[in-house]
Amino acid sequence: IQNLFIWNRLFLLVFCNSTESLIYFSLAVLQALEDGLKRADADPSVKAVTICGENGKFSAGADIRGFSSPNKQGLGLGPIVSLIERSEKPVVAAIEGIALGGGLEVTLGCHYRIAHVQARMGLPEVTIGLLPGAEGTQRLPRLIGVPAALDIITTGRHISASEALKLGLVDEVVEENTVEAAIRLANRLIGQPLGHRRLSLKPVPKLPNMEAFLTEALVKVKKRAQGCLAPELCFQAIKAATEQPFADGVRKERELFNILLTSGQAKALQYAFFAERAVEKWTTPSGASWKTASPQPIRKAAVIGLGTMGRGIVTSLVKAKIPVVALEQDLEYLNTGRKAVMLLLEREAMKMEQGGQTLDFNNPARLQFAVDFDVLRDVDLVIEAVFENMALKKEIFNKLSRICKPEAFLCTNTSALNIDEIASVTSRPQQVIGTHFFSPAHVMRLLEIIYGRHTSPTTIATAMQLAKVMKKVGVVVGNCFGFVGNRMMFPYVQQAVFLLEEGSRPEDVDQVLEDFGFKIGPFRMSDLAGLDVGWRSRKDQGLTGPTLAPGTSARQRHGYRYSPLPDLLCEKGRFGQKTGKGWYQYEKAGGRTAKPDPWIHSFLSEYRDTHQIKTRFIDQEEILERCLFTLINEGFDILAEGIASGPEHLDVVYINGYGWPKHRGGPMFYASTVGLPNILAKLQKYSEIHPDVPQLRPSAFLKKLVAMGNPPLNDWMSYLHRQSNKL
Numbered sequence: 001i002q003n004l005f006i007w008n009r010l011f012l013l014v015f016c017n018s019t020e021s022l023i024y025f026s027l028a029v030l031q032a033l034e035d036g037l038k039r040a041d042a043d044p045s046v047k048a049v050t051i052c053g054e055n056g057k058f059s060a061g062a063d064i065r066g067f068s069s070p071n072k073q074g075l076g077l078g079p080i081v082s083l084i085e086r087s088e089k090p091v092v093a094a095i096e097g098i099a100l101g102g103g104l105e106v107t108l109g110c111h112y113r114i115a116h117v118q119a120r121m122g123l124p125e126v127t128i129g130l131l132p133g134a135e136g137t138q139r140l141p142r143l144i145g146v147p148a149a150l151d152i153i154t155t156g157r158h159i160s161a162s163e164a165l166k167l168g169l170v171d172e173v174v175e176e177n178t179v180e181a182a183i184r185l186a187n188r189l190i191g192q193p194l195g196h197r198r199l200s201l202k203p204v205p206k207l208p209n210m211e212a213f214l215t216e217a218l219v220k221v222k223k224r225a226q227g228c229l230a231p232e233l234c235f236q237a238i239k240a241a242t243e244q245p246f247a248d249g250v251r252k253e254r255e256l257f258n259i260l261l262t263s264g265q266a267k268a269l270q271y272a273f274f275a276e277r278a279v280e281k282w283t284t285p286s287g288a289s290w291k292t293a294s295p296q297p298i299r300k301a302a303v304i305g306l307g308t309m310g311r312g313i314v315t316s317l318v319k320a321k322i323p324v325v326a327l328e329q330d331l332e333y334l335n336t337g338r339k340a341v342m343l344l345l346e347r348e349a350m351k352m353e354q355g356g357q358t359l360d361f362n363n364p365a366r367l368q369f370a371v372d373f374d375v376l377r378d379v380d381l382v383i384e385a386v387f388e389n390m391a392l393k394k395e396i397f398n399k400l401s402r403i404c405k406p407e408a409f410l411c412t413n414t415s416a417l418n419i420d421e422i423a424s425v426t427s428r429p430q431q432v433i434g435t436h437f438f439s440p441a442h443v444m445r446l447l448e449i450i451y452g453r454h455t456s457p458t459t460i461a462t463a464m465q466l467a468k469v470m471k472k473v474g475v476v477v478g479n480c481f482g483f484v485g486n487r488m489m490f491p492y493v494q495q496a497v498f499l500l501e502e503g504s505r506p507e508d509v510d511q512v513l514e515d516f517g518f519k520i521g522p523f524r525m526s527d528l529a530g531l532d533v534g535w536r537s538r539k540d541q542g543l544t545g546p547t548l549a550p551g552t553s554a555r556q557r558h559g560y561r562y563s564p565l566p567d568l569l570c571e572k573g574r575f576g577q578k579t580g581k582g583w584y585q586y587e588k589a590g591g592r593t594a595k596p597d598p599w600i601h602s603f604l605s606e607y608r609d610t611h612q613i614k615t616r617f618i619d620q621e622e623i624l625e626r627c628l629f630t631l632i633n634e635g636f637d638i639l640a641e642g643i644a645s646g647p648e649h650l651d652v653v654y655i656n657g658y659g660w661p662k663h664r665g666g667p668m669f670y671a672s673t674v675g676l677p678n679i680l681a682k683l684q685k686y687s688e689i690h691p692d693v694p695q696l697r698p699s700a701f702l703k704k705l706v707a708m709g710n711p712p713l714n715d716w717m718s719y720l721h722r723q724s725n726k727l
């Protein structure tokens with residue numbers, strides 16, 4: 001609390017944390033809020049109270065870091081909200097900026113709420129593995145009804161002031177000074193009865209079919225949660241509000257809150273929250289960072305190639321209000337691409353309209369389609385999104401280098417190719433950078449930003465700023481085959497295929513990984529992405545196809561184990577969903593419902609016979625460990641090579657780009673919860689059984705961390721260059 005103003009007969013309470021631009025409750029703020037309320041109550045000259053934030057922001061709720069501190073800051077908020085509500089003097093909340101979590105719960109204790117038109121509100125506790133624990137699960141349904149409260153609390157979504165007004169969450173929305181409006185209202189309320197404004201005294205609005213509604217809602221909540229505990233416990237707390245008196249509901253809320261607080265999931269989700277913010281503060285091994293580089297403005301961008309990726313990228317740029325030129329090789333491709341882009345944009349515009357926003361894309365100044373490279377002369381940044389082929393990319397970059405203005409940045413959307421090689425054909429390698437988008441590019445949040453040997457800090461800063469403007473999570477990584485995401489994915493998928501050789505079926509492997517929490521298992525994922533993509537890359541690498549040296553062993557490459565299974569499927573035209581057959585069968589080409597395919601089962605058994613592999617039963621533990629621990633093992637190598645500056649980077653990549661369950665905190669966080677000595681022991685065991693699989697050999701960095709006593713994840717990087725005499 002910084003300011004306590006006595007204004008006329010009105011007591012104005014401003015709560016804030018003076019050292020932060022964002023207000024979240026620390027113990028000091030809570031204490032000051034309580035003291036202020038008690039003083040206001042005791043002072044007869046005070047007739048009404050207004051609660052607001054400082055610097056135009058109401059509150060971001062409890063201090064999330066406090067939940068993992070021993071004295072659990074913020075837990076005393078519920079009684080303070082009750083204290084506000086019990087006040088005999090009218091209390092009005094003036095909501096500006098944000099009122100989230102405990103911040104919004106404070107306003108629910110107030111007798112009236114006024115919001116600024118640009119304010120955002122929400123109860124996002126579910127996203128950090130908790131539930132609104134300051135009586136919010138009991139007050140919100142009483143205020144806006146069960147369906148709306150369930151939606152807001154179980155999704156954690158932010159709502160606009162206009163939606164809040166429609167729902168009855170706020171009493172008034174103002175465009176001018178919110179605090180002054182709140183003071184005016186508080187003045188008018190002096191002496192008026194408040195009983196009907198105390199939410200704890202109100203019943204939860206009835207629904208004609210409450211029981212049926214709740215049963216159906218629970219099914220939806222569980223389906224969406226995919227193994228995450230918090231949404232279901234949020235549901236239970238709201239259900240308690242429909243069944244029990246307020247005080248009992250509050251007790252239930254506390255009980256459920258405590259279960260979540262002590263669950264590993266809350267810890268993982270809170271780690272993920274801070275990890276995302278940590279990667280925003282990028283650095284490179286040479287010391288470049290936001291401190292050393294300023295992003296350049298992107299007033300106009302271009303996208304080359306309107307295939308699946310290019311279409312999504314154009315859509316993202318238009319949504320970010322950056323004027324775009326979309327380029328294709330000829331009119332036929334251009335027209336197909338244009339139609340697809342317009343369809344995507346129409347769908348996005350419809351979605352945005354539902355949220356009260358508009359998307360302007362029919363204006364040629366915002367979106368232009370062309371086939372002539374000359375139109376790229378004035379753009380500030382180009383994103384090349386053509387086919388994954390080095391020769392083609394080099395040809396394009398050479399052309400761009402000659403046509404684009406000297407200051408323009410040249411980005412390549414590649415999932416694995418060498419950025420330095422692409423940059424080498426330009427006269428400006430310092431302005432060349434990899435921007436690896438994930439499909440569908442207008443939906444997926446991840447953007448891997450890959451700097452090459454010559455990429456300048458300004459170029460990195462500009463790409464990071466672009467990610468931010470496009471509402472994506474940019475993760476800066478170094479240049480190596482597959483970068484971070486795909487490099488860690490290769491051993492994971494490789495193990496999944498080896499497991500098929502040894503006795504598993506695609507649906508067994510997928511099931512185990514989906515039960516773990518992945519949105520989609522590796523075989524369903526391959527079918528979705530198209531098996532031909534990897535086949536083409538393996539042909540380019542000379543691992544299969546006509547360039548393979550005659551006499552090469554079917555199951556070995558360069559002396560190591562290799563599985564030709566995916567190649568054999570492609571040779572039979574089984575490319576996945578697009579051809580209606582892959583690791584599964586689909587209702588038709590382009591179908592989406594994967595069904596186990598008896599053909600695959602007999603194909604696998606014939607394959608094992610041909611190669612004299614004895615089919616064995618493989619349990620869930622082995623499937624999980626072999627797939628996940630090889631992926632994590634690669635992560636340790638990536639960290640040791642300086643490709644990423646910390647384990648958080650790998651985790652943010654996996655959560656946002658590869659469907660890793662967020663409530664498990666990312667692969668490296670998961671490794672820290674399993675314990676590095678356990679991972680090392682399992683890798684050693686599997687590596688002894690499969691000596692021809694180098695990916696199972698424990699990373700030297702993993703071994704070092706174990707030898708150093710399994711330090712906490714935050715300290716891993718500090719051990720990278722330390723000497724260990726135990727190794």
Ligand SMILES: CC(C)(COP(=O)(O)OP(=O)(O)OC[C@H]1O[C@@H](n2cnc3c(N)ncnc32)[C@H](O)[C@@H]1OP(=O)(O)O)[C@@H](O)C(=O)NCCC(=O)NCCSC(=O)C[C@@H](O)CCCCCCCCCCCCC(=O)O
Binds near residue numbers: 061076098258
């Ligand atoms: C607010 C945002 C939307 C802002 O976004 P923006 O993009 O503008 O900025 P950043 O996200 O980069 O944030 C800037 C900066 O601020 C940090 N930060 C933001 N919010 C918080 C926060 N709430 N806590 C800590 N730090 C925060 C962020 O990390 C950045 O820092 P940096 O160093 O990187 O610059 C966006 O930030 C956002 O969405 N924030 C999170 C909002 C949120 O989730 N709020 C909910 C918090 S949880 C909560 O409020 C819980 C309540 O329900 C009250 C709980 C009371 C519990 C009582 C239960 C009793 C049970 C009894 C159990 C007994 C147990 C026992 O006895 O042991």
